[in-house]
Amino acid sequence: MTAEKSLWTKTTCAYCGVGCGVEAKPNKLGLLDIRGDQDHPANYGRLCSKGLALGETVVHDGRLLTPEINGAPSNWEDALTLVADKFSDTIKQYGPDSVAFYVSGQLLTEDYYAANKLMKGFIGSGNIDTNSRLCMSSSVAGHKRAFGSDTVPICYQDLEKTDMVVITGSNLAWCHPVLFQRLKAAKALRPELFIVVIDPRKTATCEIADCHLAIQPGSDVALFNGLLAYLAENKTIDRDYIDQYTQGFEASLASAIDECQDRQAFLKRLGIEESQLELFYKHFSQTEKVLTIYSQGVNQSSQGTDKVNSILNCFLATGRIGKEGTGPFSVTGQPNAMGGREVGGLANTLAAHMEFGNAQDHQRISEFWQTEQLASKPGLKAVELFDAIDDGTIKAVWIMATNPVVSLPDSDKIKAALKKCPLVVVSDCIKETATSTFADVLLPAQGWSEKSGTITNSERRISRQRRILPTPGLGKPDWWIISEVAKKMGFAKAFDYDHEGQVFDEYVKMTALGNRDGKLRALNLIGLANLGTDAYNHLTPQQWPVPEYQKEVVNQRMFADNIFFTENKKARLIPISQKQPLSRCTADYPFVLNNGRIRDQWHTMSRTGLSSRLSAYQPEPFVSINPIDAVKQQLEQGQLVTISSASGSVLVRLAVSDDIEPGQLFMPIHWSQTTASKAAICALIKANVDPNSGQPEFKFTPVKLVKWAYKSEAWLLSRTEMDLSDFDYWVKQKVAAGYLYRLAAEFNPLEMTIKLSNLMDHNGGKTLTNSPGAKSTAPIYRYANITDQKMQQAYIVGKNLQEQDLDWLQNLLDETIDSSIERTLISGEVEGKLACGKLICACKQVGEKTIKNAIVEQQLGNLEAISEHTGAGTGCGSCLGEVEAILVDCTMIV
Numbered sequence: 001m002t003a004e005k006s007l008w009t010k011t012t013c014a015y016c017g018v019g020c021g022v023e024a025k026p027n028k029l030g031l032l033d034i035r036g037d038q039d040h041p042a043n044y045g046r047l048c049s050k051g052l053a054l055g056e057t058v059v060h061d062g063r064l065l066t067p068e069i070n071g072a073p074s075n076w077e078d079a080l081t082l083v084a085d086k087f088s089d090t091i092k093q094y095g096p097d098s099v100a101f102y103v104s105g106q107l108l109t110e111d112y113y114a115a116n117k118l119m120k121g122f123i124g125s126g127n128i129d130t131n132s133r134l135c136m137s138s139s140v141a142g143h144k145r146a147f148g149s150d151t152v153p154i155c156y157q158d159l160e161k162t163d164m165v166v167i168t169g170s171n172l173a174w175c176h177p178v179l180f181q182r183l184k185a186a187k188a189l190r191p192e193l194f195i196v197v198i199d200p201r202k203t204a205t206c207e208i209a210d211c212h213l214a215i216q217p218g219s220d221v222a223l224f225n226g227l228l229a230y231l232a233e234n235k236t237i238d239r240d241y242i243d244q245y246t247q248g249f250e251a252s253l254a255s256a257i258d259e260c261q262d263r264q265a266f267l268k269r270l271g272i273e274e275s276q277l278e279l280f281y282k283h284f285s286q287t288e289k290v291l292t293i294y295s296q297g298v299n300q301s302s303q304g305t306d307k308v309n310s311i312l313n314c315f316l317a318t319g320r321i322g323k324e325g326t327g328p329f330s331v332t333g334q335p336n337a338m339g340g341r342e343v344g345g346l347a348n349t350l351a352a353h354m355e356f357g358n359a360q361d362h363q364r365i366s367e368f369w370q371t372e373q374l375a376s377k378p379g380l381k382a383v384e385l386f387d388a389i390d391d392g393t394i395k396a397v398w399i400m401a402t403n404p405v406v407s408l409p410d411s412d413k414i415k416a417a418l419k420k421c422p423l424v425v426v427s428d429c430i431k432e433t434a435t436s437t438f439a440d441v442l443l444p445a446q447g448w449s450e451k452s453g454t455i456t457n458s459e460r461r462i463s464r465q466r467r468i469l470p471t472p473g474l475g476k477p478d479w480w481i482i483s484e485v486a487k488k489m490g491f492a493k494a495f496d497y498d499h500e501g502q503v504f505d506e507y508v509k510m511t512a513l514g515n516r517d518g519k520l521r522a523l524n525l526i527g528l529a530n531l532g533t534d535a536y537n538h539l540t541p542q543q544w545p546v547p548e549y550q551k552e553v554v555n556q557r558m559f560a561d562n563i564f565f566t567e568n569k570k571a572r573l574i575p576i577s578q579k580q581p582l583s584r585c586t587a588d589y590p591f592v593l594n595n596g597r598i599r600d601q602w603h604t605m606s607r608t609g610l611s612s613r614l615s616a617y618q619p620e621p622f623v624s625i626n627p628i629d630a631v632k633q634q635l636e637q638g639q640l641v642t643i644s645s646a647s648g649s650v651l652v653r654l655a656v657s658d659d660i661e662p663g664q665l666f667m668p669i670h671w672s673q674t675t676a677s678k679a680a681i682c683a684l685i686k687a688n689v690d691p692n693s694g695q696p697e698f699k700f701t702p703v704k705l706v707k708w709a710y711k712s713e714a715w716l717l718s719r720t721e722m723d724l725s726d727f728d729y730w731v732k733q734k735v736a737a738g739y740l741y742r743l744a745a746e747f748n749p750l751e752m753t754i755k756l757s758n759l760m761d762h763n764g765g766k767t768l769t770n771s772p773g774a775k776s777t778a779p780i781y782r783y784a785n786i787t788d789q790k791m792q793q794a795y796i797v798g799k800n801l802q803e804q805d806l807d808w809l810q811n812l813l814d815e816t817i818d819s820s821i822e823r824t825l826i827s828g829e830v831e832g833k834l835a836c837g838k839l840i841c842a843c844k845q846v847g848e849k850t851i852k853n854a855i856v857e858q859q860l861g862n863l864e865a866i867s868e869h870t871g872a873g874t875g876c877g878s879c880l881g882e883v884e885a886i887l888v889d890c891t892m893i894v
């Protein structure tokens with residue numbers, strides 16, 4: 001090993017469920033250099049824009065540094081004692097079900113295990129649920145119905161081994177970018193690899209699709225029922241497989257046939273051309289190796305579990321499971337969504353895939369944990385759990401690594417519930433989140449690069465996250481915080497851990513209870529037992545089941561033996577029929593609001609929002625609308641609009657786009673009260689849940705939208721965060737060395753200018769101003785304060801800034817201000833290096849104008865040439881779709 005190499009520590013990415021291997025090395029800036037781990041079987045060295053920018057997000061901005069009690073800094077001893085005492089008192093007075101934990105797929109397996117053990121094993125309540133309820137629970141319920149266990153059958157290698165991929169309800173290109181890159185590479189090698197995307201809107205994922213089915217929102221069950229009927233009719237089902245290894249086929253087929261009996265009604269329900277449907281069905285029917293990748297467009301529905309089973313039905317009917325290159329593939333969202341499912345993080349399961357209602361499992365766990373208090377019934381699921389806080393049944397809640405005020409539906413109710421709750425404890429890395437404002441006790445947790453433990457990715461592969469940097473302030477590992485509280489509640493013996501490796505070892509042994517041979521439950525990790533600290537620290541990625549330690553990379557599929565975990569060992573097909581979403585559009589609320597992720601942001605932005613690189617690409621919350629609807633509503637690109645539902649409203653920028661169908665709208669989920677005045681989408685969403693899984697229907701909300709008539713707009717650049725609550729509309733964007741705010745208000749530009757002027761520091765330096773002359777047609781006010789050739793603060797105010805080219809402002813805090821920049825500041829005429837435009841390639845910092853100019857001036861005709869000339873797309877490559885769109889645009893203009 002060379003000296004250089006040894007400075008890099010292998011760890012795993014903090015973000016999505018792909019679980020990419022990362023190598024990190026501290027650098028002179030106190031941040032981390034990051035590169036992909038060439039040895040990791042999830043990514044073999046690749047990373048996406050978020051992964052590549054991890055090093056910039058380890059800054060200490062906004063971190064929670066000490067425990068706090070009622071808003072005042074405290075110490076661990078007092079905070080832990082208070083939490084333990086209050087939980088104990090509440091339990092004593094009102095029973096174990098009067099308390100709850102609400103946890104997260106962003107906890108490590110060790111943390112999750114400890115939280116579940118404390119709640120279910122020792123407090124004796126099932127009331128621990130996780131944000132995975134909002135994310136994976138329909139898939140979990142679907143897997144359990146079909147397979148008798150929550151098991152993802154495939155491995156990532158199937159992406160390269162398959163002949164057809166059906167991507168449904170997943171924007172893989174933005175949400176699981178490295179899997180998308182693998183697929184794209186496979187398609188480049190074998191163009192005959194047939195790719196279908198099923199999504200009501202056209203997404204970046206469609207870039208590699210041979211066929212895009214823009215089905216009506218919520219109509220997935222009908223689509224897959226239609227497929228099952230087609231497979232039967234065309235005799236491409238596997239009769240032997242069905243007879244030997246499954247049950248429920250006839251009834252499932254009958255309801256599938258019923259679904260599409262009335263052909264016209266069926267096609268109308270789906271809203272797509274018959275020829276497209278035929279193309280999809282024909283390919284599925286005739287291709288042996290098919291992989292179906294699905295995510296939140298499937299799970300987040302009041303019929304999410306049915307959607308999952310309608311997909312699984314087609315795989316079981318064709319016997320395409322447990323074989324190379326084929327199977328249903330539920331991609332997990334969060335880095336440890338899978339690990340949480342393993343250790344019982346969901347309220348309705350016990351640890352290590354053991355189940356409530358199974359007396360043997362109950363006995364095994366009670367003996368293993370040496371407890372007499374093991375919960376005997378499932379606890380409340382996320383939405384119910386917050387309802388119970390609201391109605392006073394739950395009197396103490398501990399929230400770890402999630403931000404429910406932003407991410408649960410019906411935010412007003414969540415806020416009201418937390419306000420009422422006698423004890424709210426929040427463990428987070430960040431001090432000010434929408435949820436932490438409701439906390440009585442705040443506990444500082446270690447963040448990514450500080451914490452240490454394991455996570456499990458979408459293909460059941462367990463990898464280490466390692467400690468690389470010291471923790472700022474008094475932050476502690478979550479497992480430690482939970483264990484200390486447990487000790488103080490009187491459970492010292494059961495939580496006597498010195499090291500996360502001990503927690504892991506205990507969990508590993510639990511997977512073998514009654515299951516040493518892995519025949520009772522799929523989840524078996526016995527090969528990782530008794531590793532000891534050293535081997536745990538050096539643990540290489542292991543894909544479960546792990547009967548023996550995997551010295552080499554293993555790629556294995558589940559159900560290769562056609563034995564399932566149901567009572568009679570046969571898989572179940574489930575008869576299903578399409579239902580309507582629970583809320584309907586009306587004359588008052590005529591649009592369906594869909595929502596989801598954007599490429600460079602992660603959830604409530606607590607980490608990605610710290611990176612100027614990641615914040616540049618889509619800096620402002622928006623709503624996409626079809627051009628026809630925009631015309632009908634007399635709305636224009638770039639206007640601000642109010643979107644309201646029966647539950648609440650938001651104020652966002654209008655983005656007119658053909659990618660979205662008439663009657664539908666799409667909004668990103670990322671902005672919250674800490675990053676924008678009014679853009680938290682869950683304020684609009686009702687808590688309609690799937691009856692099987694309890695997962696909320698996030699993707700279908702009836703809304704209306706109206707233009708907001710503001711009188712002035714402004715862009716404000718500042719080195720420090722500003723309180724802009726006086727302005728009707730504001731959005732914060734992280735830029736290098738500070739923040740850029742976009743503002744709008746119902747007062748006129750002059751008033752806006754006065755208000756902004758009052759906010760300026762005016763602390764010397766050189767001040768540039770430019771006010772419009774009386775005759776000016778586009779009155780714009782400009783202000784900049786410069787000290788030692790560095791911009792301190794600046795603003796630009798106008799009636800409407802949408803027509804202005806202001807992207808150059810984003811980089812100014814970092815620049816040395818020379819006379820050319822001063823000229824631009826005053827005149828608005830962009831020159832020199834400021835002219836590179838909106839950022840497209842986050843990795844290589846290449847702007848739209850640079851790309852456009854290169855295309856036009858160098859007459860570049862393909863992506864490779866653009867990348868070579870500009871560098872765009874040579875980092876993670878996930879901007880290549882946008883680069884291509886620019887190329888198409890330019891070609892059309894030329």
Ligand SMILES: Nc1nc2c(c(=O)[nH]1)N[C@H]1C(S)=C(S)[C@@H](COP(=O)(O)OP(=O)(O)OC[C@H]3O[C@@H](n4cnc5c(=O)[nH]c(N)nc54)[C@H](O)[C@@H]3O)O[C@H]1N2
Nearest residue numbers: 169170171175217218295296297333334596597599602603
């Ligand atoms: N950049 C980024 N990546 C992420 C995350 C992030 O915050 N940012 N979060 C991670 C997490 S936790 C998760 S869960 C995953 C989510 O990953 P995805 O599920 O891929 O993400 P979403 O954008 O929420 O939704 C996916 C798609 O479902 C479509 N859809 C809506 N309604 C329907 C429908 O009725 N039927 C079908 N077939 N499709 C529909 C939407 O148009 C959307 O394009 O992403 C993970 N990766």
Ligand SMILES: Nc1nc2c(c(=O)[nH]1)N[C@H]1C(S)=C(S)[C@@H](COP(=O)(O)OP(=O)(O)OC[C@H]3O[C@@H](n4cnc5c(=O)[nH]c(N)nc54)[C@H](O)[C@@H]3O)O[C@H]1N2
Nearest residue numbers: 131134135401402403407427428429430445603604606698
């Ligand atoms: N409208 C709508 N709502 C949705 C969705 C949607 O598609 N549409 N998607 C849903 C889905 S799939 C998901 S997964 C959720 C995500 O929603 P949340 O879980 O609420 O989102 P995050 O912003 O990831 O919140 C994680 C918090 O944990 C903190 N944190 C990070 N690491 C650690 C750690 O190690 N320890 C501790 N203690 N804290 C840590 C972060 O600082 C952050 O505050 O949103 C759900 N809500």
Ligand code: SF4
Nearest residue numbers: 013015016020048051
């Ligand atoms: S795909 Fe991107 S966000 Fe997901 S684990 Fe890999 S590098 Fe991280």
Ligand SMILES: [Mo]
Nearest residue numbers: 134135333334
């Ligand atoms: Mo998620």
